[in-house]
Structure formats: structure tokens, C-alpha cells
Amino acid sequence: MRAFRFLPAVALAVATAVIGLATVVPASATSSRVDLNVLVVTDGNPWVEGIRQQLSAEGVPTTVIDLTSSGRATITAGFLADTLADGTPHGHFEGVVLPNDAPTQLSAAELSTLSGYEQTYQVRQVDAYVWPGANTGLSAPTWSGSLDATTATASASARADAFRYLNGPVAFEGTAGGNGSYGYLPTPLPDDPATGSHFEPFLTETIPGTTTQGTLAGVYTSGGRQQLVLTFAYNYYQQQFRLLAHGIVDWVTKGVHLGYWRNYFSAHIDDLFNANSRWSQVGNCTPGEGDCVGTVPATTPIRMTPADVTATVAWEQQNNYTLDFLFNGGPSLDYAAANGGTDPLTTALLANKNSFMWLNHTYQHPFLGCVQNFTVIPWKCQTDSTGAIQYVDQGTVNSQIQQNIQFGQANGLPFRPGELIAGEHSGTVMLPQQPYDNPNFLAALTQNNIQWLGVDASRETGQRQIASALGVPRHPVNVFYNVSTQSDEVSEYNWLYTSKANGGSGNCEANPTTTTCITPLDLTTGWANYVLPLQVKITLGYVLGNDPRPFFMHQSNLTDDRLALQTLTNILATYRGWYTADTPMVNQTLTDAGTTLQQQTAWRQTQTAGTVSGYVQGGVVTVQGPAGTTVPVTVPAGTTVTGGAAFGSVYGGEQSAFTTLGTAPTSLTVASALFGTAPSAGATPSSGIALASYSIGSPHEVHRKGNAVTVTDPFGTHVLPKLAGKPDEELHIGSTHHHPYRTPVAQTKK
Numbered sequence: 001m002r003a004f005r006f007l008p009a010v011a012l013a014v015a016t017a018v019i020g021l022a023t024v025v026p027a028s029a030t031s032s033r034v035d036l037n038v039l040v041v042t043d044g045n046p047w048v049e050g051i052r053q054q055l056s057a058e059g060v061p062t063t064v065i066d067l068t069s070s071g072r073a074t075i076t077a078g079f080l081a082d083t084l085a086d087g088t089p090h091g092h093f094e095g096v097v098l099p100n101d102a103p104t105q106l107s108a109a110e111l112s113t114l115s116g117y118e119q120t121y122q123v124r125q126v127d128a129y130v131w132p133g134a135n136t137g138l139s140a141p142t143w144s145g146s147l148d149a150t151t152a153t154a155s156a157s158a159r160a161d162a163f164r165y166l167n168g169p170v171a172f173e174g175t176a177g178g179n180g181s182y183g184y185l186p187t188p189l190p191d192d193p194a195t196g197s198h199f200e201p202f203l204t205e206t207i208p209g210t211t212t213q214g215t216l217a218g219v220y221t222s223g224g225r226q227q228l229v230l231t232f233a234y235n236y237y238q239q240q241f242r243l244l245a246h247g248i249v250d251w252v253t254k255g256v257h258l259g260y261w262r263n264y265f266s267a268h269i270d271d272l273f274n275a276n277s278r279w280s281q282v283g284n285c286t287p288g289e290g291d292c293v294g295t296v297p298a299t300t301p302i303r304m305t306p307a308d309v310t311a312t313v314a315w316e317q318q319n320n321y322t323l324d325f326l327f328n329g330g331p332s333l334d335y336a337a338a339n340g341g342t343d344p345l346t347t348a349l350l351a352n353k354n355s356f357m358w359l360n361h362t363y364q365h366p367f368l369g370c371v372q373n374f375t376v377i378p379w380k381c382q383t384d385s386t387g388a389i390q391y392v393d394q395g396t397v398n399s400q401i402q403q404n405i406q407f408g409q410a411n412g413l414p415f416r417p418g419e420l421i422a423g424e425h426s427g428t429v430m431l432p433q434q435p436y437d438n439p440n441f442l443a444a445l446t447q448n449n450i451q452w453l454g455v456d457a458s459r460e461t462g463q464r465q466i467a468s469a470l471g472v473p474r475h476p477v478n479v480f481y482n483v484s485t486q487s488d489e490v491s492e493y494n495w496l497y498t499s500k501a502n503g504g505s506g507n508c509e510a511n512p513t514t515t516t517c518i519t520p521l522d523l524t525t526g527w528a529n530y531v532l533p534l535q536v537k538i539t540l541g542y543v544l545g546n547d548p549r550p551f552f553m554h555q556s557n558l559t560d561d562r563l564a565l566q567t568l569t570n571i572l573a574t575y576r577g578w579y580t581a582d583t584p585m586v587n588q589t590l591t592d593a594g595t596t597l598q599q600q601t602a603w604r605q606t607q608t609a610g611t612v613s614g615y616v617q618g619g620v621v622t623v624q625g626p627a628g629t630t631v632p633v634t635v636p637a638g639t640t641v642t643g644g645a646a647f648g649s650v651y652g653g654e655q656s657a658f659t660t661l662g663t664a665p666t667s668l669t670v671a672s673a674l675f676g677t678a679p680s681a682g683a684t685p686s687s688g689i690a691l692a693s694y695s696i697g698s699p700h701e702v703h704r705k706g707n708a709v710t711v712t713d714p715f716g717t718h719v720l721p722k723l724a725g726k727p728d729e730e731l732h733i734g735s736t737h738h739h740p741y742r743t744p745v746a747q748t749k750k
Helices: 046-058 108-121 239-252 306-319 330-338 344-351 394-410 439-447 486-497 526-543 563-578 590-609
Strands: 002-005 033-035 038-042 062-066 081-083 089-091 095-098 124-127 151-154 169-171 182-184 198-206 213-222 225-230 267-272 324-327 357-360 452-456 469-476 551-554 613-617 620-624 630-636 649-651 654-660 666-669 701-705 708-713 716-720
Touching (some): 046 062, 081 108, 169 239, 225 239, 306 344, 330 344
Parallel strands (some): 452 469
Antiparallel strands (some): 151 169, 198 213, 613 620
């Protein structure tokens, strides 16, 4: 167990430190240069690690000092800045992130040097989690406790600054009084005109039992420095941090950084024109899918009706959102043949074809990987006499791709022929049964010039080359393919996520690292009270993580209780309640999502290679590197390509783009100078800066052991058992999770 002690509380003056500033004080008001790189000083605790992860997710370059490492770099004047050959003062970092305002692992000299650098170059600092006190412009707290299920407010000042993308409410996840969060609600101290000290609240909540607004986050300005101070514990995955994360990045960099941020949400609905098998509450299985033991009565397959198409079109119009329909053309003809030559569902879908995006899901939705052996449960791959896996042949795969393309073109569907998602994501690796891609599937991809191939993100999370295509992982939503009613969804949910003792499958017991067993849910209320809000939360967790991977449900979820529309309605409404209209969810095609993943991957590789750099000098941002390199850049509103038009596109009140470098450096002009444009008051180039005193011996102590974080302070001891770990991830179970109704048969009209 490692202990981390936070500073501030009992004042102990540190001897005045004088920093030699010959190499760090700007020579003139316009000549200093600051690199686009953030210094992250971490002690491994989840709050500072959360900020580090957010910087990484957005692609912001960082230099990390690990305070737990004996071989870490020492923060010196030379580490922070130098002088270029032409005499230009050169700051190495545009922002600083610390675990708190003054970590004990940094020496007094390091803290002094860092403060002097920030003052001189006007660089901002984030204090990831502090014990409130005078050193950060706050009163000692009179209240502490769980913030779970509370709603804080981003102030007008925050929304006029880096948090301009928020409407105001910042919802903390969890249940009231839970152990997922812990924080303090102090109030700002009065301004001190002598030192220019001022605290501006950015995030507030009413102190329980009072009408006073307490502060959870805000900006402390004093002595020519600015610190963003947070007074609550959090981690990268928690909803409250996800809402604030980009604003923290934007604030510490003053809105100028290499990196790109969007909230992506693309919803795919699989198996259009097809039907899906139906869950059996009697057998706790899906008849016809090879997972039922013994004799289980057949269930009626699930297929949309024309009324469902009408309802879905109306829903799109009401919600200003377009779904991407994955189509299997073959069943439309099968159903027409079985019903006197017409299929009302096909007629309704084609009449509204321009209301949706469309995507090739193969003609009949067969399994295109290995030849499956269903004589055992779970199924396995068929092998020959030598033990070699038998694969579906190339002719079958090719026919499934081409026939569906021909169906789409003949019926005027607005789809993209270079995209494909095979039925059940088959054809590629599917562990444990199929350890390799089907080579015949790969050959067919190339034969048909497939450029983007959807894969299952619960099986493979990253992008890879798959023959002629690049993979685009898709997130499954736990609204199951084989249900259309709330009752069936809850029944299957109970089976998957409860223990054997509680009547479940025990999968949660067999996979404790990926899921947690729950108490069985009520079939009537379990959907609205548990399953639906949890799926909204899990989905939004990905959406708010700069993650372009699409989500998918099935056509079965658009009929009867229309579970997909309920889920989507809640996702969109929740998001739009949090974010401003100029920060919309970005709904991409598979091609666009794949391109974004490709750009993100290429940028990570470029960062590793260290071939691109950027800096700010005066009011000009310069990015340089090899010609042809694509670089993500974010800048404040009003920024122009130097001598030209506005840069990038507007999102969340700022401008950004992936831009391709030419032979000359890319130059952008911001509306005003940002860093080190004038020595701050109190800076004396010849003699250095006298620093304010720091206090040590704080009553606030943090211990971390495994996933648990324990905070000890004057209010007591507070255990947050999972704060240092990832959230519980629900298990997307089994090889039958995404099967459609495999063999359409003649059905009476619904």
C-alpha cells in the first residue's frame, strides 16, 4: 500500500527561493515561444491519471513525470525552459497538471521553479484534487461527503471560458450516499487587492443544510499565476469527470493544442428485411440457435411491421437523428414469395428509404467464418481428418456480398458499396472457436473492393487491416437481438447477469473480472428502473470519450415495445441536456468512423515517432513536421490560417481539424497573444521571483491499495472501493449473442 499526502492546511513558510531567470524571462513582450506540450506530474492517483488519460484520448502531446519513480526527471529551470540560438526565450510546456497544488514528492526548489516558470510564461496549472485552504483561495471546508447522484452547476464564468460546451448541469453518477465519490464544499475567500488574489467558482453545489453555494472547482488567480482547483475525487470513467474532462484540457492549454475532440454517436440497426429469433423465458435460451438443452417449445420469430417503419421515421424527425440500417436483401424476397408475392415491410422500408442511411449486411446473413458444428453446445468449428478447420468457401462469401449490393442498387438504397458488416461479424477471428480469419472471406473482401469492415468491439477493440479493408469495431448495446419486449429483455438479462443460486446462468460468477452479479430484476419494472438507465450510462461513457466506434442494436428492437427507440431517446435527451447545441453528437457513416479511427491511430504513431511539433509565439500558432503528415489541431474561435480563411470547423465553441502539413510549417493566427507576452507583475529579470509560502502537514491523506482509495481527513476515514479501477463492464456473452433468425420461413402477416 502506498500513501500520498497532500499539502495545504497548516502553514509553514518555505524559504524564499530565487530562480535564475536569464534563460526563462521573455526578452521582449512578443518574442517568447511556448511549445504545445503539457507537463503532467503524476503520483498515480486516479484524478491526475484521469486528466492524463483525457489528454491522451484527445491526442494532446504530454511529458509525464512519475513521482513514484526513483529515476524521475528533476524539475529545474533548464528542464522547463531555455533560450534559442537567436535569443528567443523558449518555454517547453504550455500547461501543467499536478496531483494537487504542492505534492510532497516535489522538493521546495522544484515547486518554486515550477511556480516561477508559470508566472513568467503565463502558463496555467491544474490541481487535480486538493484539500481546500487559503493557499488555493478557499476557506477550510465545513462539509464533506459523498456526491453520488447529486447535480452540480457549471457557473456562467465556466461556460464563458473553457467549459463553454456545457449547458450548466453536471450530474454525478451513482446512488445517493454511495461510495463512488467524495469531496468538499468550501467557499472562496475574499479577494486580496494587495496580491491580486481572486477565486472564481467554476463548479458549485449547495452545501447541504444551507442555502450557501459551495465550490467543487474554480480558478485561483494570485501572484501572476492561475490554478484550476478541484475539491473532489474522481477517475477517468466517471460521468462527472467525462463532462468536465475536455474543459480541463481546454483550460490548461488556453484552447490551443495539438489534438482533436468530438462526441461521436452513430447507431446501427442490424438485420433489416430479416427476422430475429425470439428468447424463451421458459427455456432461458433461444430456440433454433443451438443453445437450448432438451426440448424447449418454439418461439415466434421477431420481424418489424410497416407500422414500426412509420414510427421510426417519425422518431427520427422528432429527434433530428438518422439511423443507419444494415440490410439483408434476401429475406425480403423470401417473405414476399411466402405471402402471395408482396411483403408489406419491404414496401414500407423502400417507400421511406431516403429517411435512413443503409449498409451492406450480406444477402442472407449466413455465418461466413468456419463451417459450424452445432452437435455440441457451444458450437465449434468443423475440422477435417487432419484436424484442419473447414471454412466457408470464397464463392459463398462473394455471392453474399455481391447479391446484396445488387439488391441495394436495384431498389435505390442510398448505401456505400465499399462498406460491409458480415452477419454476426463472421469471417474474422471469433474466439474461442475460430482463432483465425477465414482466408476465403479475406479473398472475397479484396475481390469486391471492400474498404471498411465492421467488427465486434466486444471481441476486438482496435482497428486493423483485414485484406483490402480496415476494421471498424462496433459497440454492442445490451438490448439483445432476440427480444422485442421489456419482459423478455429483463428475463434474458437476469439469466446472463445473476448467479446460479438466484436462477441465473452463473456467467457473472465465471467472469468476475468483467461483470458483477446482480439481484434478479422484476420483469415488469427492471427495464425502466435498471436496464435502460444502465445502457444509457454505458453508451454515453463511450460517446464522451472521443470514441468514433459505432453502436448497434437490431431490427427486433424496433418492434413491439421498441426498446431501441426508448434507448436512443434517453441517450439523446440526456446528452442534449448536458451539452450546448453547438456541441452536437457527431453521427458518422462507417467510412467516416473508420477514417477517424485511422487518423487517430496515425497521430499516435506520429507522436511516438516525435516527428511533429508545434508552438505559440505571440499570436501565431506554428505546426511543423514532414510534408504529408496529418495533424489534429485545436484553436480558439476566430483563428485563421495566417493570411487566409478561418481554420477548421467549429465545435463546442472552438475550431479544430485534422490538417495535412505541407513543405512549409502551418501557421495559424489567433485573436490574441496567449503565452508570455509580457513579464507578469512582480517578475524581476535580474534577481528572480519571490515565491509565496507553501503549507505542509495537511490533514488530508490518501492511500491507494488495488482499486480502493481511502481518504483520511478531519471528517473521518472514507473508502472509495473502486475509484482506482475501471468500471464494471457488462459481459457481452456467447457466440449466439448476435444471431438473427437464421432461416426465414413463410409467416402470416402481423
